Amino acid sequence: MIAASWIAGLGVILFGIGLVGAFSRKNAIVVLMCIEVMLNAANLNFVAGALHHGSVDGWVFAAIAIAIAAAEVAIGLAILLSLYSTQETISLDEATLLKH
Amino acid sequence: MGESKQEWDRLLYLIPFLAVVPYLIIQGESSTDWAWLIVAVPFIIFPIIAIAGQIWNGHDTWVNRFKEGGIIALGALGLSLSAGLWLIYDYLTTQPSLRFTPDPWSWLSFDVLTYDGEGWSVAASGFDFFGLGLYLDPLSIMLLFVATFLCFLICWFAVGYMTTDSINDNSNHRFFAEFVLFSIGMFGMVLADNFLWLFIFWEIMGLCSYLLIGFYYWKKSAAYAAKKAFLTTRVGDVFLLIGLLMLYDIYGSLDFSVVFDDPSTGVGGAVVSAAKLQTALLMLFIGAIGKSAQFPLHVWLPDAMEGPTPVSALIHAATMVNAGLYLVARMVPFVDVANGGVAGMEDLGLIVAWIGGITAFMAAAIAFVQNDIKKVLAYSTMSQLAYIFTGLGAALWLFNTGNHEAGALVFGGALFHLFNHAMAKGMLFMASGSVIHEVHHAHDYLHHEGDDSEHDHASHHDFDAQDMRNMGGLASKMPVTATAMMLGSMSIIGIPLIGGFWSKEVIIGKTWYAYFHGADALLGPALLILATAGMTGFYMSRMWFMTFAGEPRNELVEHVHEATPWIKTPLIVLSIMTALGGFGLAVYGAVEFLSAEADYLSLHGHTLLEQIIHEVEHAFLPEDMQLRYVGWVTILLAFIIGPIMAARIYGGALKEGEQAIPLVHWLTSLSGKFGSQNVDDLANSELAEALQQRLYFDDLYEGILARTIVPFAAFAAWFDANVIDGAIKQIESKSVLGSIQIRRVTTGSARDYILMAAIGTLSIFALIWGVNA
Amino acid sequence: MITADPLTFITLAPIALGMALLILPQVLPTSMAEYMQRIARPLSMGLALAIFAITTMLFLGQIGAIDWLNILQGEYVFQNTPVVLLEEIGVRWVVGVDALSFPMVWLTAMLIPVSMLVEWDAKKGHIFHPLILIMEGALVGVFVALDLFVFFVFWEMTLIPMFLLILVWGGDNRRYASMKFFIYTFTASVFMLIGILVMYFNTADTSLAGTLTGHHFDLISMTAQAAGSGLIDGAGLRHFVWILLLIGFATKMPSVPVHTWLPDAHVEAPTAGSMLLAGVMLKMGAYGFLRVAVTIFPESTVVFTPLLLLLGMSSLVYAAIVCMGQTNLKRMVAYSSVSHMGLIFLGIATMQPLGIAGALFMMFAHGIISPLLFAVAGAFKHHYHTLEIGSMRGIAHHSPWLAGHMMFGWMASLGLPLLAGFVAEITVLIAFWMTFGWLVILPALTLIITAVYYITSMQRTIFEGGDPHVGVLPDSLHGEEARDITWHENAGMFVLVALTVLFGILPFIFWDMMSDWSTEFMLETLIDALNSQGVKP
């Protein structure tokens, strides 16, 4: 059995990757993926917590979080489509009509 | 003269006004109970004239029937005069029980905190209120007479003078309203029973002086002169105000009755410090200097002649300028050590005398070169007032050194000179006004024929009806005026037996007396006024000769004639007053009466003849040999040297065939006998130039102000807009800059937002870690 | 209601009517709306006059007869039955007047109809006059409110109609001026708000206190507490609160160096706005200072007397000097207001009943005179379309009434005796001499400076035309014929002129109550502070 701390550690790494990706990548789809990674880091923590504390809650939380992530991706893609339809770009650096 | 008969009809309107006092007398009322009428009636009348005049401006009835308010003003002043005479009569017959009436009401009541060494508490006594009451003594009685009498007469004069000048059309209501307002100030100041109200009325006079000097407001010179007069006197007034504050702090009251009761005891029984009191009195004196146009605040008076001539006559010669003298005269109880005054204030008297002496001499010198008839009179006024100041200064010194008797004599003499001078100078100004008026009319008459009005305007401006160089030989054309002016000049010069002689003699004599009795510092003023006596003889004679004697220097003199009926009457009345009144009063002991040494005007138990001989003997042959010489020198200078010098330069007989009334005619012929001396060299000298420029005082003041106050004010305005407000604006503009900067942070790229939030989060963690570590 | 609780009526009725006249035409059908707009002006004037009548009746009937020497601090007349407004935080509707506030209430009630009269022909009168009516309610509210929350509410509420008056009816630069006016004074008063809240925090948990906070805003109770055990423990905090209050009040007065909003606001404001601004709004500062800061923190006041002296003196002298450098008539008059307001601080700084009474009378007298000045300046703007002093000469010929009022107003303002301003000046100066001695030379010199700028400005506008029949008309007239003021301007100015004379000759009408109140105020409030601070003459 893998110790909960290892799982949580993986979570830290994933969260870091996700966060760094979120602000370093221009492509909105990639950023969306990074967000997914961050959410997965949280899922790992829930799982680790469930293991550590021996409660089921963590598993449930993780399952629901996955559902949230799915919804988020769906909504995200839809919104990005609408961005694309008006500005023909999904680069976050180029969609800057709104600023200052 | 049908026209003038119609004019006199207007006087019917005066009857209701003049009937009031007789009615009250019949009702058995007391004059002091009704003294408020003197001030109140003009107070009610002046807004009526102003507003009615503005509403019915140019309306036929208003112009012709009411003389644009002149008749109403005359009525009000007539009522004041009658009430004043009633009061004076009562005083002269029943005093001293009438000395003063208590304050009928408290105008301002209040409390003051005092410190008793341990703590503060509301003062139990003293410092409680200001009121307004009536205060009568010989001084105020004399001034009341001068004020009411001259106000009435000069108003009478003005009705003729002002309403016949086309330039005043539709603005005379302004004149009369302001004139009446002025009379409120003068009457009130004379009657008020405390220093505060004295100051209040004093300021009202200042206002009217301003308004009336600026009567021809469109003229730059008039507006400038008005401003100058107001501001210069304001400087004095402010010091006067400080003096009042100090007096109030010392005595806890400004009521004459309280203060004069025991001048050496202050509020709460404190002993009055001579140094403090002297400072207070000096402050008051600065106020007096401003009002009476003494050096160094004298610059406004000559310019004040921009006002209409009746104004010059009343305000700037006969009444308002006396306010300063009145104020100094009121200081006597403080310094009179024989009657409980505070010792150790000799310097006050010396300062007053020196200021007087300097001004007297300086003004007389400047008067030498003036060609404007009113300017000569203005400087003469200044000089004569300075005489009185010198006398009062000597009196203050004598009182303070314990020499009560001599002090009282010179004090009385000074006040008597005030009276004589007011009468004479009022008349002189009216006479000069008569001359100016008629010359002006003659000029208009000459230039009107066939001219269109535009040209008229131009010539109107070029011609100076006041310049004596345009006159000469008017004696035959204007007999009444010439005589009046002659008598007035004589009085001012101090020709023996005529009004001013009696008082001037006393002033000069007693100033020298004070010098002989220890006031070494008074030598200067004594010499100065002695010299001035001779100079007065010169410039007054010069004025008269230039105007009335010799041959006409301008064609228009031919067309001059005394036509206006309202003008002559006051001249005649005042001529009599000047010629005989001064002598008469001197005989009746005016000097003793005015110095409060005697309770009544009387012959002191002698017969009239005895008293006349006594007075004459006393004047010409005083017992003190030193004073006898002084007296003779005075007479020599004033009577002989001055006029003869003037006659040598300016005198001349009338043109062949012209006739004036006998005395005048004789005088002009006499002046012609001294030949004519050419003084062109002297007239072109630097000294003459300096005198023409009024010894550069005006330039000096203006220069200083222009170089200090004006840039300073501009700097202050700049400072306020750019530094104080600039700081606020800086906050605003810096905020705006900051705002633009901070908005740049919002780049529009979501990546940056995330990055910034991440950095923010990290720094927050670092911070928390730091705080907790 | 009017007889039972007149103060509430005169506060709320104008606000209610004003709001109704503003809002109803917007929501009513067109014909009724037009009718409403037509009657808005007379209706406003009617209510304003009614309020003036009520106030005068109160004075004649009752207030004038009270012996204010026996009225203790915290006792007010015409107090209403308190109404709880915000139970949670202890706010109640309590109104009352005493000799400090009543003259101000009367002044407001008098000035409102006068300023309406002067601006009788204002554009969009159906909005203008109701706004002035709202202003009246707010101003009266400031003076009668005895609950600091309500006081503050009215205090700030006065800004809103004034802001709109300047913004909509103002001059060319009204945008900047209205913003500055609002922000400047608002900023100052939020400091005051902090001060009030600290005071609030220290009030005792009595029956008045809010259910949520346990404190209350009741001024009477605060005064009592301050007089008893002291409202705030610790001199440091007391001083701090005092300074916070001072910031708010001094800015409103305004005192140098926080005065610069005033000239801008005045120059741009419409005539009625300037009149009310100078006539009443400035007095709010002095009133509040005495009512709150001095009453509740007498010791701090005594400690900070030098500061008051400094502020008052610099306002008086500095503003007067700045006046001399102005070329805009209204701006000059505005600075002269600053200068005159300096005397109020000086009067209070003397710590003499006489000085405080003088300061009160200054508030009152300036409240009559300065509206006249601004009415005159406004008439210049109205009829000559310019306020530049140098742009015209000899106007007296074309506008004799205007020139007359100008002359009168200017003279009244420079402290001519027998006019209302003189009484204030002389009394403050007497008290000033007693306390500060030769320092009086500065206010005294200011009297000269005041004369200089007033006389000079008059010289350059109404005099010196150079020709008896034509003045030098300003370019801004564009060849139009110069006219005199209209009948309603004239009437309004005449009222002010008459009152200036009335209170100059018979100052005791209000002076007596002010003086008695000041003595009582001194005895009850400041004298202990003076003794405890060991102040010696």
Added chain:
Amino acid sequence: MEVLLPEMILVVSVVLAILVPNIGDAKFRIPLTRVRVPIFVGGTRLKGTSDPRLPALISITAFSLAMFFSFFGVSADSSAVEIGGVLAVNSFSRMMSFVFYAALLLAAVAANYRLPARPSARAPRERDSAAQAERLVRSLMDNRRQVDFHILLMMVGLGMSLMAMASNLFFMFVAIELASLASYILVAFHKEEAVGGEAGAKYFIVGSVASATGIYGMSLVYLWAGDLDFDALAASWAAMDGYDPLAVIGLGLMLVAFGFKVSAAPFHLAAPDAYAGASSPVAGVLATASKAMGFVALLRVLLHVAMPDEGEAIWFVLLALIAIVTMTWGNLAALTSENPKRMLAYSSVAHAGYMLAALAAVGSGLGDDSTTRLVLVAIIFHLSVLVLFKLGAFLVLGLLEIEGRSHRLEDLHGLAHRDPLVAGSMFIFMLSLAGVPPLAGFLSKLLMINGIINISAGTGSTSADAIVPWAESVDPVFWLAVAIVLNSALSLFYYLRIALVMFFETPESTKPLRRATHLRNSIVTLAFLTLAFGIGSGADFLLELVQNAVSAF
């Protein structure tokens, strides 16, 4: 279940909104038979049910009812009803849901004019000109979007309301996500302009990162405590010896998520873009309801969980700093903003700063129960009245948006001439935002400052006899109050600028505004309520309500 009546109404309404417009004459042919069974869903829509105005009607009715019942929930006695261990319905949560529903109701009313339904729209025919055809197509599109919009709006409401009731941290997050995800779409719903999609995208991306961070933080907390029930967390926190890094970091990361919701610096950067890009009613919802949601979350986590019984909370300094930076940043940035919506967004940032400052004062641990309650009342009161004037201001912009655009200051020019009543209302809103008495904004700001002063003013040394020693001795919390008032003063600049252009400038078009009766009435009502809740019995009533709610917190 009747305690959840408002939420039930919303759920039912969502279902109805999905179903009802689709009711038609569709028939289902049973396979292999010819029997056609009418199933009523699909086919040719019935005239009555396919009316494009119907969804709006449903949502407005639903929100009204929900608001109504929520209100009774507030007034009811404050004993909580626990549901499933994750929901606690009490007067506090009802108060908040009341506020949420009110805001959403107004947004729904406004959206009615923003997304006009055109029952008359039809498919273009061949003889129609190209322009006409395009217009017709757009009308049809608008009609289609009605349902989506209102469903999303109701979802937002549902999420927010559940969030206010959550007694479990995870459930709270889920509810927040529900509301947030719906609101992302609402922002992107503004398709008339190119910026709508962009605003949605940015808001979505930044928001998702923030919530991902928050969820990660929550997972750390779970790792630490093993339970996410608030009471359990509070107990764990109180029992914690020293500070467990997991708990502290988890708390910190959650603050990021909430900070984004309340738009606190430095997480607020996307907010102005989102507000400016969204349609005004939506922006109004973001600025009021969404912000209130964030604050409720903050209150729950900070005060319920992470507040020690005595002494300073670990987050005190942090929050105080954030508060000051937030309010200053917001006000400063709003100062020169030329876009009214952006300006209101920045102003909303500033208001978040004020509330954070009040919250920070509680965190200082100087106050007692009553002062804490006072601050809470202040914050909730402020959140409630924000709906009046902040949303009101957005509604005015929405009114302008109906026929034009409202993203330039020029669009407001001369509004007073075009529509005095609306301009007057806007003026009142602006003054209230600035905190000018006697408006509601003043009272709420006063309560907050008062709370701060109440907490801190007593801390100064009483022995200090001069100002400087006293100022040195007083707790720094006091200066938060000064910061708030200074910022209020600064904020006047831009609030008054709105008033200025409305009264001062000449309008670009002199046409009177469109008579959007309900919207206009709403605006005027809000203005009136802003006044009524500022002083007097109205304010008294609301305060009592809030106090009642806070006592259940």
